[in-house]
Amino acid sequence: MRKVKLRYFGRLSEIIGSDNEIVELKHDKTLGILNAELQLKYPGLSKVHYLIFVNSTKATNLDIKINNTDEISFMPPFSGG
Amino acid sequence: MKSKKNIWFEFIEGPVSQQLISDAEQNTDKSSGAVVSFRGYVRDDTIGDSRVQSIEFSAHKEIAHNEATAILKQIIAKYKLHTARIIHSLGIIDAGKVCFFVKVSSGHRKEAFRAIEEIVDVFKEKVPVFGKEILANGKYAWKENK
Secondary structure, three states: OEEEEEEEOOHHHHHHOOOEEEEEEOOOOEHHHHHHHHHHHOHHHHHOOOEEEEOOEEOOOOOOEOOOOOEEEEEOOOOOO | OOOOOOEEEEEEEOOOOHHHHHHHOOOOOOOOOEEEEEEEEOOOOEEOOEEEEEEEEEEOHHHHHHHHHHHHHHHHHHOOOOEEEEEEEEEEEEOOOEEEEEEEEEOOHHHHHHHHHHHHHHHHHHOOEEEEEEEOOOOEEEOOOO
């Protein structure tokens, strides 16, 4: 079974109730499918704007396949400085 | 020949102290005619019927480090700076304290003034830091950059 680590930042960690989780990938899955599944599991997610990073790169295409070594980060708009 | 380090990015726990700022503003390079720095303070904004007492900062540290370093490399080349440095706080920072410090040095002032404004703007846009505003009434609000 393949597993990937998901990390949640800022207000997203409140919506999820944790700052990370491990999910199992039962078959090839795109980032878009994972995102849709998370929005079903955590309805609050679809009410806020967020960015998705795969490893250290901002995802601009939700059709990419997820690899089991990937770390996927979900982040609200930045508010540093 | 090994090149001399000229960019620095760091997170620190707690506010950026006056001592750290004084140390960072030291100019040890006699070819640098301009040293310009920026300090960002936590404001006690009014939110609803309360005021911001402090901000709790968190970050995606690995991505933040990569992004901030890339910004510094790009700006130092664009403006031909001698050095550039960013310090950002993590953890709870009270209103009135410094949470963000940027310093650049260059041969002449114009490049340094332009560079520091651009570093601040691009940092706010691209570096994953998150602020939770803790209010005097015990509630909180997630900070949004304007």
